Amino acid sequence: MQPPGTLHVVATPIGNLGDLSPRALEVLRSVDAICAEDTRHTRQLLAHFGVERPLVALHEHNEDRQAAQLVERLLGGASLALVSDAGTPLVSDPGYRLVRAAREAGLRVSPVPGPCAAIAALSVAGLASDRFVFEGFLPARTSARRERLAALVTETRTVMLYEASHRIAQTLDDLVTVFGPDRPVVLGRELTKLFETVLDGSLATVRAAVLADPNQRRGEFVVIVQGAPEDADARIAEGRRLYARLGEYLKPSQAAKVAAELSGAPRKALYGGTGEN
Numbered sequence: 595m596q597p598p599g600t601l602h603v604v605a606t607p608i609g610n611l612g613d614l615s616p617r618a619l620e621v622l623r624s625v626d627a628i629c630a631e632d633t634r635h636t637r638q639l640l641a642h643f644g645v646e647r648p649l650v651a652l653h654e655h656n657e658d659r660q661a662a663q664l665v666e667r668l669l670g671g672a673s674l675a676l677v678s679d680a681g682t683p684l685v686s687d688p689g690y691r692l693v694r695a696a697r698e699a700g701l702r703v704s705p706v707p708g709p710c711a712a713i714a715a716l717s718v719a720g721l722a723s724d725r726f727v728f729e730g731f732l733p734a735r736t737s738a739r740r741e742r743l744a745a746l747v748t749e750t751r752t753v754m755l756y757e758a759s760h761r762i763a764q765t766l767d768d769l770v771t772v773f774g775p776d777r778p779v780v781l782g783r784e785l786t787k788l789f790e791t792v793l794d795g796s797l798a799t800v801r802a803a804v805l806a807d808p809n810q811r812r813g814e815f816v817v818i819v820q821g822a823p824e825d826a827d828a829r830i831a832e833g834r835r836l837y838a839r840l841g842e843y844l845k846p847s848q849a850a851k852v853a854a855e856l857s858g859a860p861r862k863a864l865y866g867g868t869g870e871n
């Protein structure tokens with residue numbers, strides 16, 4: 595009987611094809627089949643490198659069903675590679691159900707590390723990189739997005755988000771509203787590609803730059819926001835205390851403005867959630 599095969603989890607370029615590692619290429623050439631999020635997209639990548647291997651579609655709609663069959667193939671001795679459209683599989687991409695199923699079956703799952711947009715952006719952001727949180731894509735609905743951001747207002751670690759061109763302006767608006775205009779941010783756009791741009795500044799200045807130039811809203815984005823100061827919780831507590839007290843004398847919007855100024859807390863945080871400005 596054949597020994598079980600290995601599932602290789604292979605990172606592919608996020609733009610520049612020169613970023614496919616020699617080992618990734620060797621593994622892709624050697625496996626019995628390649629599981630790909632979008633087989634047409636991966637076929638183009640493989641054609642560029644002269645690799646001809648059978649492809650199996652593995653995306654969010656069929657992953658549960660496919661995972662069981664792929665584990666059977668691995669148990670039968672086949673070796674497989676898992677790739678996504680770009681970057682590292684499983685990072686805001688399909689694959690974790692297959693990896694979990696393979697691990698539960700006692701199979702070897704081996705990484706072939708390489709490009710990842712979040713890590714590429716972090717590596718050039720110049721923001722604290724010793725502790726960071728990856729939040730992936732924000733929810734599509736405005737209220738859910740703001741709620742997610744409100745929960746991050748006092749996060750002291752660097753916060754990383756993914757965003758697509760059609761929503762980047764909205765996300766920057768929401769970030770200014772919830773985190774306040776002054777929080778430092780770095781926007782990595784089209785990394786490793788022809789129009790690679792890295793903008794940095796306060797949320798307000800980066801938002802203004804993006805709104806002023808339609809080209810700055812094209813392509814793919816990583817948004818990296820500096821974490822809150824260590825005393826953010828204390829500032830917000832003080833801001834809320836002031837807001838409540840001032841609310842006895844001023845209109846809510848005025849009370850919030852003054853309380854935010856005096857405490858250094860973002861105005862949004864004073865309402866304790868996702869209320870109006």
Ligand code: SAM
Pocket residue numbers: 608609678680681682683684685686687709710711712755756757758782783784785786787814815816
């Ligand atoms: N698995 C991928 C990785 O390792 O980065 C991420 C896949 S996710 C579906 C796609 C998102 O990643 C894009 O919407 C964008 O936010 C980010 N992204 C991918 N390539 C990028 C690039 N070249 N520059 C900036 N962001 C990129």
